[in-house]
Amino acid sequence: MRKEDVFVKLKDMLERGEIKGVLGFVKTNDPAKKKIYYTENPEEVNIFEITPFNTLNPVTFLLRLKRDNGKIACFLRDCEERALNVLVSEGKIAKDSVYVIHVPCRGALDTLKLKAAYGGDITSLDVQDDKVVVDGSSGRREFAFRDFLPAGCKNCEEYSSHADVIVDGDNTRIHEDYRDIKGFDTKTPEEKWEYFRKEFERCTRCYACRESCPMCYCEQCFVDSYDPLWVEPGLSISDIMGYHLIKMYHMAGRCTNCGACERACPENIPLSLLTTMISERLKRDFNYISGLKSDQKVFLGEFHYEDREEFIR
Amino acid sequence: MKRMTFTELVDGLSSWGDVFVRTKKGFEKDGNLHKAKSKNSPKEFLLPREEMLFVAYGSGDDMRVMEANPSKKRVVVGALPCDMHGLNVTEKNFLSEPKDPYFAKRKDNTVFVTELCQYATSTCFCRSFGIGPSSKMGDIVYFMLDDENIIAEPLTDRGRELLSWNKYEDAKDEDIRIMEEKLAEAENISQDLSLSIDHKKQREVYGSEVFKEAVFHCLNCGACTFVCPTCYCFDIRDIKRKDFVIRERMWDSCMYFIYSLEASGHNPRKERFKRAQNRVMHKFFYQPLQYGVYGCTGCGRCIDVCPAGYDIRETVLKVQNYLEVKNG
Amino acid sequence: MAEFINPYYPKKARIERTYFESQDRSLKTFDIKPVECDVPSFIPGQFCEISLLGYGESPFGIATSPTEKEFLRFTVNKTGFVTSKLHELPDGSIVGVRGPLGNGYPVEKFKGHNVVIVGGGFAFTTLRSLLVFMLHHRDDFKDITVLYGARTPDLFLYKEELAEWEKRDDLNLVLTIDKPYEGWTKKVGLVPPVLEEMAPSPKDAYAVVCGPPIMIRFTLPVLFKLGFSPSNIYTSLEKRMKCGIGKCGRCNVGDKYICKDGPVFSFEELNNLPEDL
Numbered sequence: 001m002r003k004e005d006v007f008v009k010l011k012d013m014l015e016r017g018e019i020k021g022v023l024g025f026v027k028t029n030d031p032a033k034k035k036i037y038y039t040e041n042p043e044e045v046n047i048f049e050i051t052p053f054n055t056l057n058p059v060t061f062l063l064r065l066k067r068d069n070g071k072i073a074c075f076l077r078d079c080e081e082r083a084l085n086v087l088v089s090e091g092k093i094a095k096d097s098v099y100v101i102h103v104p105c106r107g108a109l110d111t112l113k114l115k116a117a118y119g120g121d122i123t124s125l126d127v128q129d130d131k132v133v134v135d136g137s138s139g140r141r142e143f144a145f146r147d148f149l150p151a152g153c154k155n156c157e158e159y160s161s162h163a164d165v166i167v168d169g170d171n172t173r174i175h176e177d178y179r180d181i182k183g184f185d186t187k188t189p190e191e192k193w194e195y196f197r198k199e200f201e202r203c204t205r206c207y208a209c210r211e212s213c214p215m216c217y218c219e220q221c222f223v224d225s226y227d228p229l230w231v232e233p234g235l236s237i238s239d240i241m242g243y244h245l246i247k248m249y250h251m252a253g254r255c256t257n258c259g260a261c262e263r264a265c266p267e268n269i270p271l272s273l274l275t276t277m278i279s280e281r282l283k284r285d286f287n288y289i290s291g292l293k294s295d296q297k298v299f300l301g302e303f304h305y306e307d308r309e310e311f312i313r
Numbered sequence: 314m315k316r317m318t319f320t321e322l323v324d325g326l327s328s329w330g331d332v333f334v335r336t337k338k339g340f341e342k343d344g345n346l347h348k349a350k351s352k353n354s355p356k357e358f359l360l361p362r363e364e365m366l367f368v369a370y371g372s373g374d375d376m377r378v379m380e381a382n383p384s385k386k387r388v389v390v391g392a393l394p395c396d397m398h399g400l401n402v403t404e405k406n407f408l409s410e411p412k413d414p415y416f417a418k419r420k421d422n423t424v425f426v427t428e429l430c431q432y433a434t435s436t437c438f439c440r441s442f443g444i445g446p447s448s449k450m451g452d453i454v455y456f457m458l459d460d461e462n463i464i465a466e467p468l469t470d471r472g473r474e475l476l477s478w479n480k481y482e483d484a485k486d487e488d489i490r491i492m493e494e495k496l497a498e499a500e501n502i503s504q505d506l507s508l509s510i511d512h513k514k515q516r517e518v519y520g521s522e523v524f525k526e527a528v529f530h531c532l533n534c535g536a537c538t539f540v541c542p543t544c545y546c547f548d549i550r551d552i553k554r555k556d557f558v559i560r561e562r563m564w565d566s567c568m569y570f571i572y573s574l575e576a577s578g579h580n581p582r583k584e585r586f587k588r589a590q591n592r593v594m595h596k597f598f599y600q601p602l603q604y605g606v607y608g609c610t611g612c613g614r615c616i617d618v619c620p621a622g623y624d625i626r627e628t629v630l631k632v633q634n635y636l637e638v639k640n641g
Numbered sequence: 642m643a644e645f646i647n648p649y650y651p652k653k654a655r656i657e658r659t660y661f662e663s664q665d666r667s668l669k670t671f672d673i674k675p676v677e678c679d680v681p682s683f684i685p686g687q688f689c690e691i692s693l694l695g696y697g698e699s700p701f702g703i704a705t706s707p708t709e710k711e712f713l714r715f716t717v718n719k720t721g722f723v724t725s726k727l728h729e730l731p732d733g734s735i736v737g738v739r740g741p742l743g744n745g746y747p748v749e750k751f752k753g754h755n756v757v758i759v760g761g762g763f764a765f766t767t768l769r770s771l772l773v774f775m776l777h778h779r780d781d782f783k784d785i786t787v788l789y790g791a792r793t794p795d796l797f798l799y800k801e802e803l804a805e806w807e808k809r810d811d812l813n814l815v816l817t818i819d820k821p822y823e824g825w826t827k828k829v830g831l832v833p834p835v836l837e838e839m840a841p842s843p844k845d846a847y848a849v850v851c852g853p854p855i856m857i858r859f860t861l862p863v864l865f866k867l868g869f870s871p872s873n874i875y876t877s878l879e880k881r882m883k884c885g886i887g888k889c890g891r892c893n894v895g896d897k898y899i900c901k902d903g904p905v906f907s908f909e910e911l912n913n914l915p916e917d918l
């Protein structure tokens with residue numbers, strides 16, 4: 001369905017009370033930044049934007065909304081819809097509480113990284129095929145689209161949407177068959193450690209990665225616990241790594257590689273490389289892809305009597 | 314004002330202590346000057362990310378405690394007026410009674426050399442707070458004429474003593490004209506929000522719908538609080554090692570759930586919007602009531618760093634408008 | 642050593658005695674004496690930060706009166722990390738103490754007036770301080786009325802002293818428990834209705850209310866009904882604290898820091914602040 005028609009449909013549904021509200025992205029003063037917005041006003045539905053600059057995962061904010069009386073319509077990409085599926089299978093969101101509007105996506109750009117690369121006020125930006133054209137106080141500059149994609153967006157898994165309505169558009173997924181990961185695997189453990197040490201050194205523990213992640217819905221995070229103290233506070237590399245690696249364990253089989261954590265990171269740490277690595281292993285060793293269906297078994301949440309490993313029984 | 318090169322200035326100051334220069338990231342030792350706002354503010358020179366308060370050895374009656382004594386002499390070059398104003402605001406908290414000895418000591422041991430600002434961007438709104446790109450603050454103030462030549466003048470006795478000012482020739486009329494032109498340009502870009510908030514109405518806006526809506530898209534990460542020149546909240550924790558215990562303080566953020574979580578399990582700011590609200594209210598209501606000055610300097614760093622597209626200006630104007638409409 | 646007085650630096654103190662206040666062992670009282678100096682002077686209602694190096698610091702209201710110069714008393718409810726570790730300490734252990742901190746009750750203002758104290762549960766600590774102080778300077782105050790409620794008879798603090806005070810004729814002390822309990826012959830009922838029944842006069846009187854938030858919420862209307870004005874009712878607030886000197890930011894209610902501007906506030910003051918509790 002055309003975008004304009006979807007807006008008409010949503011307006012109609014809001015007026016009839018078939019949905020309670022709409023959640024999506026709208027523009028801000030900065031063309032490179034979109035913000036999440038929730039409205040229950042039928043007159044406002046046409047302000048929602050569908051762009052590669054929608055950096056966060058709307059499902060994260062869906063969790064923050066009251067979802068008891070009435071459906072909420074939500075603009076979701078493939079990976080975001082998969083994240084919703086995971087949360088449904090975990091019993092966190094009721095399946096029929098969300099009206100899914102599928103939006104086309106070729107990859108979501110890391111706009112903070114793009115802004116840092118451009119280095120000035122951005123007045124306009126546009127995606128043309130494999131280029132991002134940026135205009136602003138530092139003049140007109142072109143960047144390669146691929147260079148500003150998190151690893152997850154470069155390894156987007158095949159998914160057939162179960163959305164209630166689908167917005168027309170280019171949904172050509174980039175799937176490089178985990179080229180980056182396989183390349184990374186050839187490094188020695190020392191090289192890998194050195195690479196991540198260098199990247200994670202920049203971490204300020206602002207927890208934007210945690211807060212932007214739809215899977216991080218714990219009321220109290222393990223890093224916020226004094227007793228037991230899993231990870232010490234502070235910025236030594238072992239504490240930073242402690243936080244990120246334990247977080248990654250919690251992602252296994254749940255993360256759908258939407259890349260929101262990496263795009264949210266103010267220090268441009270390649271977190272998506274780690275989540276993509278997990279996805280690659282899961283697919284390679286267990287033929288498991290997370291969030292394909294909302295009734296899919298949770299990867300680490302089931303066992304079979306015929307399981308070979310003793311400990312599981 | 315006197316004319317000299319940037320190198321001469323830095324070299325002259327290096328006799329006092331380590332020189333930290335504004336870079337893209339923050340203020341780095343012997344860094345190359347970045348001709349724009351830095352990502353981090355210079356607050357860490359007075360309130361480091363992690364700071365030891367004291368270290369205790371032994372136990373029981375034999376316990377010995379050694380206080381930290383931050384005595385390193387440092388020079389911070391290139392703090393912009395918004396940065397300096399930020400430190401002046403923060404100072405009101407730390408130097409009010411009882412004085413914070415660590416902050417006071419660091420302040421005594423740090424020379425601030427500020428740069429008049431020609432780098433205003435669309436996120437700058439310093440003019441809302443009684444300062445602007447041409448506000449002279451710190452021990453020494455300078456202006457970049459080009460990539461190397463500067464005009465500078467001392468503002469304090471310490472600034473006067475640090476360099477042999479007589480050695481340098483006076484700034485030419487042309488230099489002053491260039492400076493005034495550039496600063497006027499920056500003044501034009503920096504926004505003045507024309508704030509007229511009635512701070513005493515804090516109870517009226519607290520928890521109001523206007524706040525709930527304005528901060529909905531805030532992630533509640535702490536990125537803005539870390540880059541903010543006036544966010545000073547800290548946590549105190551003990552680091553236990555085999556033979557000693559370090560009590561240290563580290564930056565904290567009111568955005569975090571655990572920040573206000575009480576031992577009983579009760580949390581007055583359990584809801585996310587209340588945490589985002591607290592940051593805005595602290596800067597635009599509480600600090601004006603406490604110290605008669607806004608807790609924001611309009612540097613715009615929080616807007617630049619935000620991954621969620623949050624703009625504090627919008628919230629403040631919405632709240633101001635809400636109060637105006639409500640009270641006629 | 643630095644030449645300034647460091648407000649973050651805890652003074653060494655020895656735990657002289659400890660004893661459990663309740664049979665469930667959740668409430669333990671510590672009598673603490675500074676090692677290197679005298680017991681500092683303070684005002685009832687002030688608190689101290691007690692630190693256990695390696696584990697952290699927690700704020701506790703001072704339960705002794707400034708007139709009892711031998712030691713500082715704190716009653717600790719075992720709820721969190723630091724309090725659990727404190728409970729494990731044997732007598733004679735060394736802890737760190739910072740304080741006195743905060744403002745305390747306006748005792749000078751109370752002088753020459755009737756004072757009504759309403760307390761609930763283990764919040765009676767600083768109320769004990771206030772009461773002992775007033776009894777010591779008994780002639781400075783007019784009628785003193787105390788209503789103290791607890792869930793069960795076991796959960797009253799300072800039971801022996803309560804028994805002593807009940808015998809005094811210059812003090813009207815009423816103890817009440819929430820529900821009937823075997824062997825309890827005194828008052829039964831929640832604090833608000835019992836207070837309404839006692840109906841202390843608001844004339845020339847100040848009221849001090851300390852206890853669980855729910856008790857305060859229902860006691861206030863009763864006081865207002867009796868004729869007390871918000872400016873004559875005081876309470877002591879609690880919130881997560883770290884520095885205790887108004888620097889670290891977390892214990893604010895509006896523009897006031899509980900640790901520095903409080904913990905004692907009148908309800909007139911609180912009415913102007915956001916409900917951030």
